[in-house]
Amino acid sequence: MQITSQTFKANTVKALADVDLQRALRHVEKGFIGKRQKAADALPEFDALRDNAVEIKNHTLKHLDLYIEAYVAKVEASGGKVHFAEDADHARRIFLDIAKRRKAKTVTKGKTMISEEIGLNAFLEENGIVPVETDLGEYIIQLRGEHPSHIIAPAVHINRDQVEADFRKFHVHLDPERDLVRPETLLSEARQILRQKYGEADIGVTGANFLIAETGTSVIVTNEGNGDLTQLLGKCHVVLASLEKIVPTLEDTAQILRVLARSATGQEMSVYTTLSTGPKRTEDEDGPEEYHVILLDNGRSGMLGTEFEDMLRCIRCGACMNHCPVYHAVGGHSYGWVYPGPMGAVLTPSLIGVDKAGHLPNASTFCGRCEAVCPMRIPLPKMMRHWREKEFESHLQPKAARAGLGVWAYLARRPKLYRAAVSYAMPALKLLAGRKGRFRSLPLAGGWTKWRDLPAPEGRTFMQAYAQSGHGDPK
Amino acid sequence: MTLNGMIDGAPSTAPAQTTPTVALFVTCLVDLFRPSVGFAAIKLLEDAGCKVVVPASQTCCGQPAYNSGDREDTKAIARHVIETFEAYDYVVAPSGSCGSTLKKHYPELFANDPAWHERAVRFSQKVHELVSFLTDVRGVTEVDAALPATVTYHDSCSGLRELGIREQPRQLLRTVEGLTLTELPEADVCCGFGGTFCVKYPDVSNAIVGKKTKHIASTGADMLLAGDLGCLMNIDGKLKRENNGIEVRHVAEVLAGMTDKPPIGGKL
Numbered sequence: 142m143q144i145t146s147q148t149f150k151a152n153t154v155k156a157l158a159d160v161d162l163q164r165a166l167r168h169v170e171k172g173f174i175g176k177r178q179k180a181a182d183a184l185p186e187f188d189a190l191r192d193n194a195v196e197i198k199n200h201t202l203k204h205l206d207l208y209i210e211a212y213v214a215k216v217e218a219s220g221g222k223v224h225f226a227e228d229a230d231h232a233r234r235i236f237l238d239i240a241k242r243r244k245a246k247t248v249t250k251g252k253t254m255i256s257e258e259i260g261l262n263a264f265l266e267e268n269g270i271v272p273v274e275t276d277l278g279e280y281i282i283q284l285r286g287e288h289p290s291h292i293i294a295p296a297v298h299i300n301r302d303q304v305e306a307d308f309r310k311f312h313v314h315l316d317p318e319r320d321l322v323r324p325e326t327l328l329s330e331a332r333q334i335l336r337q338k339y340g341e342a343d344i345g346v347t348g349a350n351f352l353i354a355e356t357g358t359s360v361i362v363t364n365e366g367n368g369d370l371t372q373l374l375g376k377c378h379v380v381l382a383s384l385e386k387i388v389p390t391l392e393d394t395a396q397i398l399r400v401l402a403r404s405a406t407g408q409e410m411s412v413y414t415t416l417s418t419g420p421k422r423t424e425d426e427d428g429p430e431e432y433h434v435i436l437l438d439n440g441r442s443g444m445l446g447t448e449f450e451d452m453l454r455c456i457r458c459g460a461c462m463n464h465c466p467v468y469h470a471v472g473g474h475s476y477g478w479v480y481p482g483p484m485g486a487v488l489t490p491s492l493i494g495v496d497k498a499g500h501l502p503n504a505s506t507f508c509g510r511c512e513a514v515c516p517m518r519i520p521l522p523k524m525m526r527h528w529r530e531k532e533f534e535s536h537l538q539p540k541a542a543r544a545g546l547g548v549w550a551y552l553a554r555r556p557k558l559y560r561a562a563v564s565y566a567m568p569a570l571k572l573l574a575g576r577k578g579r580f581r582s583l584p585l586a587g588g589w590t591k592w593r594d595l596p597a598p599e600g601r602t603f604m605q606a607y608a609q610s611g612h613g614d615p616k
Numbered sequence: 617m618t619l620n621g622m623i624d625g626a627p628s629t630a631p632a633q634t635t636p637t638v639a640l641f642v643t644c645l646v647d648l649f650r651p652s653v654g655f656a657a658i659k660l661l662e663d664a665g666c667k668v669v670v671p672a673s674q675t676c677c678g679q680p681a682y683n684s685g686d687r688e689d690t691k692a693i694a695r696h697v698i699e700t701f702e703a704y705d706y707v708v709a710p711s712g713s714c715g716s717t718l719k720k721h722y723p724e725l726f727a728n729d730p731a732w733h734e735r736a737v738r739f740s741q742k743v744h745e746l747v748s749f750l751t752d753v754r755g756v757t758e759v760d761a762a763l764p765a766t767v768t769y770h771d772s773c774s775g776l777r778e779l780g781i782r783e784q785p786r787q788l789l790r791t792v793e794g795l796t797l798t799e800l801p802e803a804d805v806c807c808g809f810g811g812t813f814c815v816k817y818p819d820v821s822n823a824i825v826g827k828k829t830k831h832i833a834s835t836g837a838d839m840l841l842a843g844d845l846g847c848l849m850n851i852d853g854k855l856k857r858e859n860n861g862i863e864v865r866h867v868a869e870v871l872a873g874m875t876d877k878p879p880i881g882g883k884l
Contacts, residue, residue, distance in 0.1 A: 506810025529685030588815030593853030
C-alpha cells in the first residue's frame with residue numbers, strides 16, 4: 142500500500158475536518174476504554190498476569206532462534222510447511238507460488254495485519270486471483286477500497302449509515318427495498334454473502350496471534366467465527382505471521398490469552414480461540430489438504446538487541462490506540478501506513494524507515510496512557526523518544542525547530558546568560574501584552590496562537606521577584 | 617542538618633522532627649510566566665516546617681531537549697541540575713512533569729554512565745512534586761486557606777502516571793475553607809499540551825484541548841486547577857479563545873491562599 146506517513150500533518154488536517162470520521166471516532170473513546178477497565182478491575186491478578194506475559198515474551202525473544210527452529214520442526218512433523226520470508230516482496234512471491242501450484246482463483250481471508258503489511262490483496266488482484274475478506278470490518282473496507290484504520294477494529298472509522306449505503310451499492314442482487322436499519326441485519330446480510338465464498342475458496346488465509354513452538358500450532362482469536370470457516374473450508378490453509386508471534390508452549394499461550402482480549406475489547410476471552418496444527422490427517426473428517434506458514438521478518442530481526450526490541454512483545458491488542466488522545470483526534474489512516482497509534486508510531490519507523498515515518502514518533506504528547514494500559518508493558522513513549530533521538534542524530538527534523546532548540550539549549554546550559562536574557566524578555570513581553578494579560582497572536586508563536594491565546598507573563602521573572610522580595614538572594 | 621530523614625539513602629515518609637532544607641526547583645515556566653506559583657510553593661513549604669532555598673543558577677530541567685531527541689544537551693543540563701541541587705535534603709518542584717524528569721528520567725538518561733547514573737539515582741530520591749511532598753513526605757493533612765468557589769481539577773499526565781499523584785491535591789483542596797471540589801469528566805485524559813507537541817502539531821493539539829475545555833465547561837465550576845503550568849497555559853489559552861471566563865490557576869496558589877493576583881491569562 143502507498144505510504145503517506147510523510148504527509149502526516151496534512152492527513153490530520155483532513156481527518157479533523159471529516160465529520161463522519163469524527164463521529165465514528167467517538168465510539169473508540171466511549172467503547173473500548175470503559176470495557177477494558179472493567180475487565181481489568183474484575184481480575185485481581187490482572188497486573189501479575191501482565192508481568193507473566195512480559196516475562197514469557199522477553200524469554201522467547203532472547204532465544205528466538207531456538208524457538209523458531211523447534212516450531213518449524215513441529216509444523217513439519219504435523220505435515221505442514223514453514224516458509225521464511227525476508228521481506229514483503231519475498232512473502233508475496235512465496236504466496237503466489239503456492240497459489241499457482243494450487244491453480245487458485247479465489248482466496249478467502251480471515252483478519253491478518255501481515256497481509257496488509259505485505260500488500261497481499263492488491264498483489265493477488267494483479268495476478269488474477271480474487272481475495273475475499275471474511276471479517277465483517279475487513280469485508281466492509283474491502284468493498285470501499287480502503288485499508289484498516291485500527292488493528293482490531295478495521296472499520297472503526299465508518300458509521301452504520303455508510304455501511305448501509307455501501308451494501309446497497311454493492312449487493313445489487315438483493316431487494317433494494319430491504320430493511321437494513323439495524324446493525325444485526327447488516328451483519329446477517331454480509332454473513333449470507335460470505336457463507337457462499339468459504340467453500341468455493343481455493344485457499345484460506347489467516348493471520349496468527351500465536352505460533353506455539355511446543356506443538357507447531359497457530360492460534361487465532363476472533364469474534365465472528367469467520368477465521369475458522371476460512372481455514373477449515375478452504376482446500377489449503379496459509380498462515381501469514383511475523384516471527385515475533387512465536388511463544389514456547391501452550392501454557393504460555395494460555396497465560397497471554399488472559400490479558401489479550403481483556404486489554405483489547407474487555408472480553409475475558411474472544412468468542413473463538415482456534416488452534417490449528419498441520420493439514421487434515423487421514424482420520425480427520427475435514428480440514429485443509431495443505432497447511433503453510435509464511436513467517437515474515439521484514440525488519441524485525443534487526444530490532445532484536447536494539448533499544449526497540451521491547452516492541453516485539455506487542456500482541457496487537459490495540460489498547461494503546463484505544464487510549465491515545467492523538468488517535469482519538471485523527472484516526473488510524475492519518476498515520477499513513479499499516480499500523481496506527483502508539484504501537485504504530487514505534488513499529489512503523491522500524492519497518493519502513495524513520496525517514497518516511499519520522500512524524501509518527503513525534504506526534505505524541507507523551508501522556509503515557511498507552512504504556513499504562515499496554516498488557517505487555519511496552520515503554521512506548523520511551524521508544525518514541527528513541528526515534529526522536531535517531532532523527533536528531535541524522536538531522537531529519539525541521540531546520541527551524543532545530544535551530545530554535547539549539548539557541549534555547551545553549552542558554553539553558555549557561556545560567557548567567559540565560560538569566561540576563563529572560564530578565565529583559567519577560568517584563569518586555571508583559572508590556573507588549575498590555576492590560577489584557579494575553580496575546581491573540583505573537584510573532585514566532587503562530588503554532589500556539591493559531592487556536593489558543595497565549596497568557597502573558599506576570600512581568601518580572603520569579604528569580605527577579607524573589608531577589609527583591611526580602612527572602613534574601615537566591616543561592 | 618543535611619541528611620534528615622534519610623535512611624539507607626531513601627527519604628523517610630514520616631514527617632521530620634527537625635527543619636529540613638528544601639531546594640525549590642522553580643521550573644522554567646513558573647520562573648518566566650507565573651512567579652506567583654513559586655511564591656505559593658515557598659509559603660506551603662514553609663508552613664510545612666521546611667527551610668526553603670532557591671538555587672540561583674537553575675534554568676530548566678531539560679525536557680524540551682530531551683523530548684526533541686537531543687540527548688547530549690539534555691545530559692549537560694541534567695548534570696548541571698544535579699550539581700546544583702544534590703546537596704540539599706529535598707528538591708521540590710511545583711510540577712509533576714519537571715519533577716518526573718528529575719526523578720524518573722535523569723537516572724535513565726545516564727544508564728550507560730555508571731558514575732553519573734549512581735549520582736542521578738541518589739539525587740532522584742530527594743526529588744518530589746510539591747503537593748505530594750506536602751502530603752506524603754511532610755504529612756500535611758490540611759491547609760490554611762479560604763476560597764469561596766467551586767473548582768475542578770485536571771490531572772496532568774506526568775504527575776498522574778509517572779509519579780502517582782491523584783488523591784493528594786484533592787485531599788488538600790477539600791480542606792480549603794469555602795471551596796467546593798467538583799470532579800472533571802475524563803480528568804485523567806491529556807490536555808494536548810505535550811511540550812513542543814502543541815506547536816509542532818497545533819491542529820491535533822487543538823482538537824485534544826477542545827475536548828478538555830468542553831468537559832471543563834460541563835462542570836459549571838468557577839475555576840480550573842492543575843499542578844502543571846504547561847497544561848494550565850494551554851487550557852487557559854483555549855478557554856480564552858472560546859470566550860469562556862472560567863478562571864485558571866495552579867493548585868499551589870489556592871492551597872497557599874494566594875489568589876489575590878489575577879488568574880492565568882487574566883486582565884491586570
